[in-house]
Amino acid sequence: MADATVRPAVAGDAPEIARIQHDTWRTAYAELLPEQVLADLDLAEAEQSWREVVTSGSARVHVAHEGEWTVGFCVAGAAPETETAEADGTQPADAASTGLIALLLVEPRWGRRGHGGRLLAAAAADLREAGLYKGISWVPEADRASLGFYRAIGWQTDGTVRTLDAGGxxxxxIRVTGGLDLHLKQ
Incomplete structure:
Protein backbone atom coordinates (compact mmCIF):
# COMPACT_ATOMS: atom_id res chain seq x y z
CA MET A 1 0.00 0.00 0.00
CA ALA A 2 1.18 3.52 -0.78
CA ASP A 3 1.68 5.97 2.07
CA ALA A 4 -1.55 6.34 4.03
CA THR A 5 -2.12 9.54 5.99
CA VAL A 6 -4.85 11.49 7.75
CA ARG A 7 -4.83 15.24 8.24
CA PRO A 8 -7.26 18.03 9.15
CA ALA A 9 -9.23 19.19 6.13
CA VAL A 10 -8.79 22.63 4.60
CA ALA A 11 -11.20 24.57 2.38
CA GLY A 12 -9.45 23.27 -0.73
CA ASP A 13 -10.51 19.71 0.22
CA ALA A 14 -14.21 20.52 -0.23
CA PRO A 15 -14.43 19.28 -3.86
CA GLU A 16 -12.93 15.89 -2.94
CA ILE A 17 -15.08 15.56 0.19
CA ALA A 18 -18.20 16.29 -1.90
CA ARG A 19 -17.10 13.80 -4.55
CA ILE A 20 -16.43 11.08 -1.98
CA GLN A 21 -19.83 11.62 -0.37
CA HIS A 22 -21.55 11.57 -3.77
CA ASP A 23 -19.74 8.49 -5.06
CA THR A 24 -19.96 6.56 -1.78
CA TRP A 25 -23.66 7.21 -1.28
CA ARG A 26 -24.38 6.21 -4.89
CA THR A 27 -22.39 3.00 -4.42
CA ALA A 28 -22.81 1.91 -0.81
CA TYR A 29 -26.28 3.32 -0.15
CA ALA A 30 -27.94 2.56 -3.50
CA GLU A 31 -30.26 0.06 -1.83
CA LEU A 32 -30.95 2.25 1.21
CA LEU A 33 -31.82 5.54 -0.46
CA PRO A 34 -34.38 6.11 -3.22
CA GLU A 35 -32.87 6.62 -6.68
CA GLN A 36 -34.34 10.12 -6.86
CA VAL A 37 -32.53 11.16 -3.67
CA LEU A 38 -29.27 9.91 -5.14
CA ALA A 39 -30.00 11.53 -8.52
CA ASP A 40 -30.71 14.86 -6.82
CA LEU A 41 -27.30 15.02 -5.13
CA ASP A 42 -25.74 18.23 -6.44
CA LEU A 43 -21.95 18.24 -6.34
CA ALA A 44 -21.67 22.04 -6.55
CA GLU A 45 -24.05 22.52 -3.61
CA ALA A 46 -22.31 19.79 -1.63
CA GLU A 47 -18.91 21.34 -2.31
CA GLN A 48 -20.09 24.71 -1.00
CA SER A 49 -21.66 23.09 2.07
CA TRP A 50 -18.48 21.17 2.83
CA ARG A 51 -16.36 24.29 2.41
CA GLU A 52 -18.54 25.97 5.05
CA VAL A 53 -18.30 23.00 7.42
CA VAL A 54 -14.52 22.83 7.06
CA THR A 55 -14.00 26.55 7.64
CA SER A 56 -16.69 27.20 10.28
CA GLY A 57 -14.95 25.35 13.07
CA SER A 58 -18.22 23.94 14.45
CA ALA A 59 -16.94 20.42 13.75
CA ARG A 60 -13.56 19.05 12.82
CA VAL A 61 -13.15 17.36 9.45
CA HIS A 62 -10.27 15.02 8.67
CA VAL A 63 -9.38 13.60 5.28
CA ALA A 64 -7.60 10.33 4.54
CA HIS A 65 -5.10 9.93 1.73
CA GLU A 66 -3.48 6.98 0.10
CA GLY A 67 -0.58 8.27 -1.91
CA GLU A 68 -1.92 11.20 -3.93
CA TRP A 69 -5.57 10.13 -3.64
CA THR A 70 -8.12 11.48 -1.15
CA VAL A 71 -10.00 8.32 -0.12
CA GLY A 72 -12.22 9.24 2.83
CA PHE A 73 -13.21 11.75 5.44
CA CYS A 74 -14.62 12.01 8.96
CA VAL A 75 -16.62 14.78 10.64
CA ALA A 76 -16.62 14.96 14.44
CA GLY A 77 -17.40 17.40 17.21
CA ALA A 78 -19.16 17.78 20.52
CA ALA A 79 -22.51 15.99 20.42
CA PRO A 80 -25.57 18.26 20.53
CA GLU A 81 -28.18 17.38 23.18
CA THR A 82 -30.54 16.22 20.44
CA GLU A 83 -28.04 13.48 19.57
CA THR A 84 -27.24 12.31 23.11
CA ALA A 85 -30.80 11.96 24.41
CA GLU A 86 -31.92 8.54 25.60
CA ALA A 87 -34.85 6.85 23.87
CA ASP A 88 -37.21 8.41 26.43
CA GLY A 89 -35.83 11.92 25.75
CA THR A 90 -33.84 12.29 28.96
CA GLN A 91 -30.20 13.33 28.91
CA PRO A 92 -27.64 10.87 30.26
CA ALA A 93 -25.29 12.05 32.99
CA ASP A 94 -22.34 11.97 30.56
CA ALA A 95 -24.02 13.95 27.75
CA ALA A 96 -21.62 16.90 28.12
CA SER A 97 -18.66 14.54 27.70
CA THR A 98 -19.91 12.98 24.47
CA GLY A 99 -18.57 13.52 20.96
CA LEU A 100 -20.46 12.86 17.75
CA ILE A 101 -18.95 11.13 14.76
CA ALA A 102 -21.35 12.84 12.38
CA LEU A 103 -20.08 11.15 9.25
CA LEU A 104 -17.28 8.74 8.42
CA LEU A 105 -17.00 7.70 4.78
CA VAL A 106 -14.32 5.81 2.90
CA GLU A 107 -14.87 5.15 -0.77
CA PRO A 108 -15.72 1.44 -1.12
CA ARG A 109 -12.88 0.87 -3.58
CA TRP A 110 -10.44 2.02 -0.85
CA GLY A 111 -12.13 0.05 1.93
CA ARG A 112 -10.50 -2.49 4.22
CA ARG A 113 -7.14 -0.75 4.05
CA GLY A 114 -7.25 0.92 7.48
CA HIS A 115 -8.45 4.36 6.35
CA GLY A 116 -11.60 4.27 8.49
CA GLY A 117 -9.60 3.36 11.57
CA ARG A 118 -7.06 6.11 10.94
CA LEU A 119 -9.85 8.66 10.43
CA LEU A 120 -11.65 7.61 13.59
CA ALA A 121 -8.43 7.60 15.64
CA ALA A 122 -7.67 11.17 14.51
CA ALA A 123 -11.23 12.30 15.31
CA ALA A 124 -11.10 10.58 18.71
CA ALA A 125 -7.81 12.34 19.53
CA ASP A 126 -9.42 15.71 18.77
CA LEU A 127 -12.47 14.87 20.86
CA ARG A 128 -10.32 13.72 23.80
CA GLU A 129 -8.31 16.93 23.53
CA ALA A 130 -11.63 18.81 23.86
CA GLY A 131 -12.34 16.97 27.13
CA LEU A 132 -14.74 14.38 25.72
CA TYR A 133 -14.42 10.70 26.51
CA LYS A 134 -17.45 9.00 24.98
CA GLY A 135 -18.41 8.83 21.31
CA ILE A 136 -21.64 8.20 19.45
CA SER A 137 -22.58 7.80 15.82
CA TRP A 138 -25.75 7.01 13.88
CA VAL A 139 -25.61 4.19 11.35
CA PRO A 140 -28.29 2.98 8.94
CA GLU A 141 -29.54 -0.28 10.42
CA ALA A 142 -29.03 -2.06 7.08
CA ASP A 143 -25.40 -0.83 6.74
CA ARG A 144 -23.71 -4.02 7.92
CA ALA A 145 -20.24 -2.87 6.88
CA SER A 146 -20.34 0.24 9.08
CA LEU A 147 -21.90 -1.63 11.99
CA GLY A 148 -19.17 -4.25 11.71
CA PHE A 149 -16.51 -1.53 11.67
CA TYR A 150 -17.83 0.04 14.88
CA ARG A 151 -18.17 -3.36 16.58
CA ALA A 152 -14.57 -4.16 15.66
CA ILE A 153 -13.35 -1.09 17.59
CA GLY A 154 -15.49 -1.99 20.60
CA TRP A 155 -18.47 0.27 20.07
CA GLN A 156 -21.93 -1.21 20.58
CA THR A 157 -25.51 -0.30 19.78
CA ASP A 158 -27.17 1.35 22.77
CA GLY A 159 -30.81 0.59 21.93
CA THR A 160 -31.62 4.06 20.60
CA VAL A 161 -33.12 4.24 17.12
CA ARG A 162 -34.45 6.98 14.89
CA THR A 163 -36.22 6.99 11.57
CA LEU A 164 -35.39 9.61 8.97
CA ASP A 165 -37.40 10.53 5.90
CA ALA A 166 -35.17 9.63 2.97
CA GLY A 167 -37.11 11.06 0.07
CA GLY A 168 -40.38 9.46 1.13
CA ILE A 174 -29.32 2.92 15.17
CA ARG A 175 -26.95 4.66 17.53
CA VAL A 176 -23.59 3.14 18.36
CA THR A 177 -21.47 4.27 21.26
CA GLY A 178 -18.09 3.63 22.80
CA GLY A 179 -15.01 5.11 24.35
CA LEU A 180 -12.72 7.58 22.61
CA ASP A 181 -9.51 5.98 23.84
CA LEU A 182 -8.80 4.80 20.30
CA HIS A 183 -5.24 4.57 19.09
CA LEU A 184 -3.75 2.98 16.03
CA LYS A 185 -1.60 -0.07 16.66
CA GLN A 186 1.88 0.53 15.35
Missing amino acids: RPLRE
Missing part, protein backbone atom coordinates in the same frame (compact mmCIF):
# COMPACT_ATOMS: atom_id res chain seq x y z
CA ARG A 169 -38.78 6.21 2.24
CA PRO A 170 -38.10 5.65 5.95
CA LEU A 171 -34.45 5.14 6.82
CA ARG A 172 -33.98 3.54 10.22
CA GLU A 173 -30.72 4.39 12.00
Whole structure:
Protein backbone atom coordinates (compact mmCIF):
# COMPACT_ATOMS: atom_id res chain seq x y z
CA MET A 1 0.00 0.00 0.00
CA ALA A 2 1.18 3.52 -0.78
CA ASP A 3 1.68 5.97 2.07
CA ALA A 4 -1.55 6.34 4.03
CA THR A 5 -2.12 9.54 5.99
CA VAL A 6 -4.85 11.49 7.75
CA ARG A 7 -4.83 15.24 8.24
CA PRO A 8 -7.26 18.03 9.15
CA ALA A 9 -9.23 19.19 6.13
CA VAL A 10 -8.79 22.63 4.60
CA ALA A 11 -11.20 24.57 2.38
CA GLY A 12 -9.45 23.27 -0.73
CA ASP A 13 -10.51 19.71 0.22
CA ALA A 14 -14.21 20.52 -0.23
CA PRO A 15 -14.43 19.28 -3.86
CA GLU A 16 -12.93 15.89 -2.94
CA ILE A 17 -15.08 15.56 0.19
CA ALA A 18 -18.20 16.29 -1.90
CA ARG A 19 -17.10 13.80 -4.55
CA ILE A 20 -16.43 11.08 -1.98
CA GLN A 21 -19.83 11.62 -0.37
CA HIS A 22 -21.55 11.57 -3.77
CA ASP A 23 -19.74 8.49 -5.06
CA THR A 24 -19.96 6.56 -1.78
CA TRP A 25 -23.66 7.21 -1.28
CA ARG A 26 -24.38 6.21 -4.89
CA THR A 27 -22.39 3.00 -4.42
CA ALA A 28 -22.81 1.91 -0.81
CA TYR A 29 -26.28 3.32 -0.15
CA ALA A 30 -27.94 2.56 -3.50
CA GLU A 31 -30.26 0.06 -1.83
CA LEU A 32 -30.95 2.25 1.21
CA LEU A 33 -31.82 5.54 -0.46
CA PRO A 34 -34.38 6.11 -3.22
CA GLU A 35 -32.87 6.62 -6.68
CA GLN A 36 -34.34 10.12 -6.86
CA VAL A 37 -32.53 11.16 -3.67
CA LEU A 38 -29.27 9.91 -5.14
CA ALA A 39 -30.00 11.53 -8.52
CA ASP A 40 -30.71 14.86 -6.82
CA LEU A 41 -27.30 15.02 -5.13
CA ASP A 42 -25.74 18.23 -6.44
CA LEU A 43 -21.95 18.24 -6.34
CA ALA A 44 -21.67 22.04 -6.55
CA GLU A 45 -24.05 22.52 -3.61
CA ALA A 46 -22.31 19.79 -1.63
CA GLU A 47 -18.91 21.34 -2.31
CA GLN A 48 -20.09 24.71 -1.00
CA SER A 49 -21.66 23.09 2.07
CA TRP A 50 -18.48 21.17 2.83
CA ARG A 51 -16.36 24.29 2.41
CA GLU A 52 -18.54 25.97 5.05
CA VAL A 53 -18.30 23.00 7.42
CA VAL A 54 -14.52 22.83 7.06
CA THR A 55 -14.00 26.55 7.64
CA SER A 56 -16.69 27.20 10.28
CA GLY A 57 -14.95 25.35 13.07
CA SER A 58 -18.22 23.94 14.45
CA ALA A 59 -16.94 20.42 13.75
CA ARG A 60 -13.56 19.05 12.82
CA VAL A 61 -13.15 17.36 9.45
CA HIS A 62 -10.27 15.02 8.67
CA VAL A 63 -9.38 13.60 5.28
CA ALA A 64 -7.60 10.33 4.54
CA HIS A 65 -5.10 9.93 1.73
CA GLU A 66 -3.48 6.98 0.10
CA GLY A 67 -0.58 8.27 -1.91
CA GLU A 68 -1.92 11.20 -3.93
CA TRP A 69 -5.57 10.13 -3.64
CA THR A 70 -8.12 11.48 -1.15
CA VAL A 71 -10.00 8.32 -0.12
CA GLY A 72 -12.22 9.24 2.83
CA PHE A 73 -13.21 11.75 5.44
CA CYS A 74 -14.62 12.01 8.96
CA VAL A 75 -16.62 14.78 10.64
CA ALA A 76 -16.62 14.96 14.44
CA GLY A 77 -17.40 17.40 17.21
CA ALA A 78 -19.16 17.78 20.52
CA ALA A 79 -22.51 15.99 20.42
CA PRO A 80 -25.57 18.26 20.53
CA GLU A 81 -28.18 17.38 23.18
CA THR A 82 -30.54 16.22 20.44
CA GLU A 83 -28.04 13.48 19.57
CA THR A 84 -27.24 12.31 23.11
CA ALA A 85 -30.80 11.96 24.41
CA GLU A 86 -31.92 8.54 25.60
CA ALA A 87 -34.85 6.85 23.87
CA ASP A 88 -37.21 8.41 26.43
CA GLY A 89 -35.83 11.92 25.75
CA THR A 90 -33.84 12.29 28.96
CA GLN A 91 -30.20 13.33 28.91
CA PRO A 92 -27.64 10.87 30.26
CA ALA A 93 -25.29 12.05 32.99
CA ASP A 94 -22.34 11.97 30.56
CA ALA A 95 -24.02 13.95 27.75
CA ALA A 96 -21.62 16.90 28.12
CA SER A 97 -18.66 14.54 27.70
CA THR A 98 -19.91 12.98 24.47
CA GLY A 99 -18.57 13.52 20.96
CA LEU A 100 -20.46 12.86 17.75
CA ILE A 101 -18.95 11.13 14.76
CA ALA A 102 -21.35 12.84 12.38
CA LEU A 103 -20.08 11.15 9.25
CA LEU A 104 -17.28 8.74 8.42
CA LEU A 105 -17.00 7.70 4.78
CA VAL A 106 -14.32 5.81 2.90
CA GLU A 107 -14.87 5.15 -0.77
CA PRO A 108 -15.72 1.44 -1.12
CA ARG A 109 -12.88 0.87 -3.58
CA TRP A 110 -10.44 2.02 -0.85
CA GLY A 111 -12.13 0.05 1.93
CA ARG A 112 -10.50 -2.49 4.22
CA ARG A 113 -7.14 -0.75 4.05
CA GLY A 114 -7.25 0.92 7.48
CA HIS A 115 -8.45 4.36 6.35
CA GLY A 116 -11.60 4.27 8.49
CA GLY A 117 -9.60 3.36 11.57
CA ARG A 118 -7.06 6.11 10.94
CA LEU A 119 -9.85 8.66 10.43
CA LEU A 120 -11.65 7.61 13.59
CA ALA A 121 -8.43 7.60 15.64
CA ALA A 122 -7.67 11.17 14.51
CA ALA A 123 -11.23 12.30 15.31
CA ALA A 124 -11.10 10.58 18.71
CA ALA A 125 -7.81 12.34 19.53
CA ASP A 126 -9.42 15.71 18.77
CA LEU A 127 -12.47 14.87 20.86
CA ARG A 128 -10.32 13.72 23.80
CA GLU A 129 -8.31 16.93 23.53
CA ALA A 130 -11.63 18.81 23.86
CA GLY A 131 -12.34 16.97 27.13
CA LEU A 132 -14.74 14.38 25.72
CA TYR A 133 -14.42 10.70 26.51
CA LYS A 134 -17.45 9.00 24.98
CA GLY A 135 -18.41 8.83 21.31
CA ILE A 136 -21.64 8.20 19.45
CA SER A 137 -22.58 7.80 15.82
CA TRP A 138 -25.75 7.01 13.88
CA VAL A 139 -25.61 4.19 11.35
CA PRO A 140 -28.29 2.98 8.94
CA GLU A 141 -29.54 -0.28 10.42
CA ALA A 142 -29.03 -2.06 7.08
CA ASP A 143 -25.40 -0.83 6.74
CA ARG A 144 -23.71 -4.02 7.92
CA ALA A 145 -20.24 -2.87 6.88
CA SER A 146 -20.34 0.24 9.08
CA LEU A 147 -21.90 -1.63 11.99
CA GLY A 148 -19.17 -4.25 11.71
CA PHE A 149 -16.51 -1.53 11.67
CA TYR A 150 -17.83 0.04 14.88
CA ARG A 151 -18.17 -3.36 16.58
CA ALA A 152 -14.57 -4.16 15.66
CA ILE A 153 -13.35 -1.09 17.59
CA GLY A 154 -15.49 -1.99 20.60
CA TRP A 155 -18.47 0.27 20.07
CA GLN A 156 -21.93 -1.21 20.58
CA THR A 157 -25.51 -0.30 19.78
CA ASP A 158 -27.17 1.35 22.77
CA GLY A 159 -30.81 0.59 21.93
CA THR A 160 -31.62 4.06 20.60
CA VAL A 161 -33.12 4.24 17.12
CA ARG A 162 -34.45 6.98 14.89
CA THR A 163 -36.22 6.99 11.57
CA LEU A 164 -35.39 9.61 8.97
CA ASP A 165 -37.40 10.53 5.90
CA ALA A 166 -35.17 9.63 2.97
CA GLY A 167 -37.11 11.06 0.07
CA GLY A 168 -40.38 9.46 1.13
CA ARG A 169 -38.78 6.21 2.24
CA PRO A 170 -38.10 5.65 5.95
CA LEU A 171 -34.45 5.14 6.82
CA ARG A 172 -33.98 3.54 10.22
CA GLU A 173 -30.72 4.39 12.00
CA ILE A 174 -29.32 2.92 15.17
CA ARG A 175 -26.95 4.66 17.53
CA VAL A 176 -23.59 3.14 18.36
CA THR A 177 -21.47 4.27 21.26
CA GLY A 178 -18.09 3.63 22.80
CA GLY A 179 -15.01 5.11 24.35
CA LEU A 180 -12.72 7.58 22.61
CA ASP A 181 -9.51 5.98 23.84
CA LEU A 182 -8.80 4.80 20.30
CA HIS A 183 -5.24 4.57 19.09
CA LEU A 184 -3.75 2.98 16.03
CA LYS A 185 -1.60 -0.07 16.66
CA GLN A 186 1.88 0.53 15.35
